[in-house]
Amino acid sequence: MSRVVAVRLLGGRISGRVRVRGVLGVLVLLGVALAVGVASLPSPDAGVSLGETVDVLAGRGTRITELVVLEWRLPRVLTALLFGAMMGLSGAIFQVVTRNALGSPDVIGFSSGAYTGVLVALLVLDLSGPAVPVAATLSGLLTAGVVLGLAGHEGLRGARFIILGIAAGALLSSVNTWLVLRATAEEGLQASQWGVGTLNGITWADLRLTAGCALVLLPAVMAVARPLALHELGDDVATALGLRLRSRRLLAVGAGVALTAVTAAVAGPIAFVALAAPQLARRVVGGSPPALVASAAMGAVLLAASDLVAQRVFAPTALPVGMVTVVLGGCYLAWLLYRRG
Amino acid sequence: MSPGRTIGALLAAVVVATVASLCLGGRVFSPVEVGQALWSGDGSSHDQVIRDLRVPRTIVGLLVGAALGLSGALMQGLTRNPLADPGILGVNAGAALGVALAITQWGIVRPGGQVWFALAGAALTTLVVAVIGRPRRSGGDVVTLTLSGVAVGAVLTGITSGLVLLHPRAFDSMRSWNAGSLAVVGYDRVLAVAPFVVAGIVLALVLGRSINALALGDDTAQALGVRLVRTRVLALVAVTLLCGAATAAAGPIVFVGLMVPHIVAALIGPDHRRVMVCSLLAGPILLLGCDLLGRYVAQPRELPVGVVAAAVGAVLLAVVIRRRS
Numbered sequence: 083m084s085r086v087v088a089v090r091l092l093g094g095r096i097s098g099r100v101r102v103r104g105v106l107g108v109l110v111l112l113g114v115a116l117a118v119g120v121a122s123l124p125s126p127d128a129g130v131s132l133g134e135t136v137d138v139l140a141g142r143g144t145r146i147t148e149l150v151v152l153e154w155r156l157p158r159v160l161t162a163l164l165f166g167a168m169m170g171l172s173g174a175i176f177q178v179v180t181r182n183a184l185g186s187p188d189v190i191g192f193s194s195g196a197y198t199g200v201l202v203a204l205l206v207l208d209l210s211g212p213a214v215p216v217a218a219t220l221s222g223l224l225t226a227g228v229v230l231g232l233a234g235h236e237g238l239r240g241a242r243f244i245i246l247g248i249a250a251g252a253l254l255s256s257v258n259t260w261l262v263l264r265a266t267a268e269e270g271l272q273a274s275q276w277g278v279g280t281l282n283g284i285t286w287a288d289l290r291l292t293a294g295c296a297l298v299l300l301p302a303v304m305a306v307a308r309p310l311a312l313h314e315l316g317d318d319v320a321t322a323l324g325l326r327l328r329s330r331r332l333l334a335v336g337a338g339v340a341l342t343a344v345t346a347a348v349a350g351p352i353a354f355v356a357l358a359a360p361q362l363a364r365r366v367v368g369g370s371p372p373a374l375v376a377s378a379a380m381g382a383v384l385l386a387a388s389d390l391v392a393q394r395v396f397a398p399t400a401l402p403v404g405m406v407t408v409v410l411g412g413c414y415l416a417w418l419l420y421r422r423g
Numbered sequence: 424m425s426p427g428r429t430i431g432a433l434l435a436a437v438v439v440a441t442v443a444s445l446c447l448g449g450r451v452f453s454p455v456e457v458g459q460a461l462w463s464g465d466g467s468s469h470d471q472v473i474r475d476l477r478v479p480r481t482i483v484g485l486l487v488g489a490a491l492g493l494s495g496a497l498m499q500g501l502t503r504n505p506l507a508d509p510g511i512l513g514v515n516a517g518a519a520l521g522v523a524l525a526i527t528q529w530g531i532v533r534p535g536g537q538v539w540f541a542l543a544g545a546a547l548t549t550l551v552v553a554v555i556g557r558p559r560r561s562g563g564d565v566v567t568l569t570l571s572g573v574a575v576g577a578v579l580t581g582i583t584s585g586l587v588l589l590h591p592r593a594f595d596s597m598r599s600w601n602a603g604s605l606a607v608v609g610y611d612r613v614l615a616v617a618p619f620v621v622a623g624i625v626l627a628l629v630l631g632r633s634i635n636a637l638a639l640g641d642d643t644a645q646a647l648g649v650r651l652v653r654t655r656v657l658a659l660v661a662v663t664l665l666c667g668a669a670t671a672a673a674g675p676i677v678f679v680g681l682m683v684p685h686i687v688a689a690l691i692g693p694d695h696r697r698v699m700v701c702s703l704l705a706g707p708i709l710l711l712g713c714d715l716l717g718r719y720v721a722q723p724r725e726l727p728v729g730v731v732a733a734a735v736g737a738v739l740l741a742v743v744i745r746r747r748s
Binding site for chain 1: 567
């Protein structure tokens with residue numbers, strides 16, 4: 083079940099222990115993510131089949147099929163995979179830090195908070211480009227700071243933190259609706275749809291922006307968050323091992339918020355991927371604290387698959403992917419709660 | 424404050440809120456003008472705004488506010504969960520999905536037809552949330568029940584949003600309903616939901632004494648002669664009637680049922696029966712207040728009352744959580 087293999091590279095300069103099931107699980111998840119990604123590339127609406135898609139990828143496409151696959155479909159599919167991975171990673175960090183499956187950024191309102199920053203940047207301050215993810219991150223951090231401050235001495239580990247986060251989420255989504263109503267000509271019906279995350283209309287420019295942010299964030303996140311798994315041993319053991327817990331936890335929460343915020347800046351607050359990915363990843367690779375890499379891979383699978391469902395199930399109408407994740411993720415959360423003894 | 428005085432003050436506030444709701448908005452009328460339009464209107468555009476828009480809007484506000492406030496108080500007493508609210512526990516989302524299904528799948532546009540679907544949705548959701556969030560030996564019931572409601576509510580709201588998105592034309596007449604709004608309701612909607620609200624109110628008030636005993640714990644309640652199963656079933660029926668009718672009238676509104684009983688209890692103390700009576704009166708004040716706020720903060724358009732209520736209620740939820748501990 084948990085066979086461990088010692089690995090030595092470069093004559094022992096790099097060495098470590100690797101859990102076989104962990105590595106195999108991640109490889110399987112990456113394979114599934116790739117398969118879902120390829121399956122999402124064809125566009126039945128634009129009359130491009132899987133065969134033609136394969137032709138395009140092999141460099142034998144026509145001008146039209148190349149346009150559809152490379153310009154329309156590919157950025158969206160890559161964005162779904164990348165965002166899913168970022169959300170999964172963010173969720174895993176939060177769940178390790180809060181030691182609670184429910185303590186993920188989408189449940190506790192940080193995604194909505196980040197999205198408030200996006201709306202303020204776009205609609206009130208008239209910003210665009212890299213300023214938007216920055217505003218989203220700041221706003222997400224502010225939300226996290228306020229919720230943590232209100233939670234008081236119980237901090238990240240209490241039920242209060244989660245309920246307060248839910249309240250913050252409700253407050254911020256109504257603020258978001260208000261911002262949209264104030265600034266645009268949309269009426270109530272459309273306004274009530276705002277704040278459901280969507281990947282409709284993603285372009286290469288969006289993807290480049292986010293990929294840039296991800297390149298900066300991901301290594302930093304891994305460096306900060308990896309040792310946090312030791313927390314699962316308990317605060318005493320971790321302190322004895324020399325970890326400065328409080329500052330590192332806050333740093334990790336900040337990194338998790340930034341990851342969510344960058345996705346919200348482009349796609350809006352897509353709910354429940356961050357919640358479900360680490361829990362599902364645990365079921366594949368085992369291990370009690372959610373594994374970071376596996377959670378990221380699972381997140382990519384979940385978001386890409388949800389986006390595929392969102393586009394196909396009521397074609398030609400494309401649902402916002404946030405609607406699909408909220409239904410699937412909500413069912414999953416309900417099931418988790420139902421099974422609690 | 425003595426109970427009599429509190430009720431008197433609340434009644435006066437209800438009257439003030441009602442008059443304000445009739446007079447204020449995009450066009451401002453004096454109370455005299457409103458009176459003239461009601462008793463001796465000559466059909467001018469003036470009169471039409473008051474008679475066909477403001478009056479039904481205000482009546483629905485009164486009914487929905489009373490229903491949500493009372494059902495919140497009832498649920499909090501019944502579950503001993505201070506976070507119980509028809510919005511948070513997903514009941515309103517279930518009723519809304521019922522209405523959305525009625526509109527999209529069966530083309531039912533008459534409020535009189537929709538209300539039955541709202542009631543069915545509310546009843547089913549209540550059962551599902553109760554099963555998922557059932558009390559455990561290990562404790563932690565408050566959080567489990569609350570999160571169960573949040574999860575189920577999220578799923579149902581997601582499905583409702585999908586239906587609205589896929590059938591935009593079917594929702595033409597109810598554009599802002601999905602966000603929780605009093606803006607566009609006619610007398611047909613008032614008449615369709617009023618009987619259910621009244622029935623729910625009567626049933627809830629009859630149960631008052633038993634709910635009071637339940638708050639002391641199951642054993643004590645039984646010793647006081649309360650029949651537990653019957654009380655719970657009847658209370659769930661009352662909750663279903665109140666929430667289903669309120670949602671059919673004004674869409675899914677969260678946090679009103681949460682806020683009202685807490686504010687009332689802070690004023691008059693924790694006696695559940697009194698809290699229920701006062702919540703019945705305080706609910707309309709709060710809802711009409713939120714609706715009035717929504718008429719002004721996003722001018723030139725209106726902010727749906729559900730959005731205002733969520734914002735106000737979230738702040739109060741934070742206060743409630745901070746004070747428990």
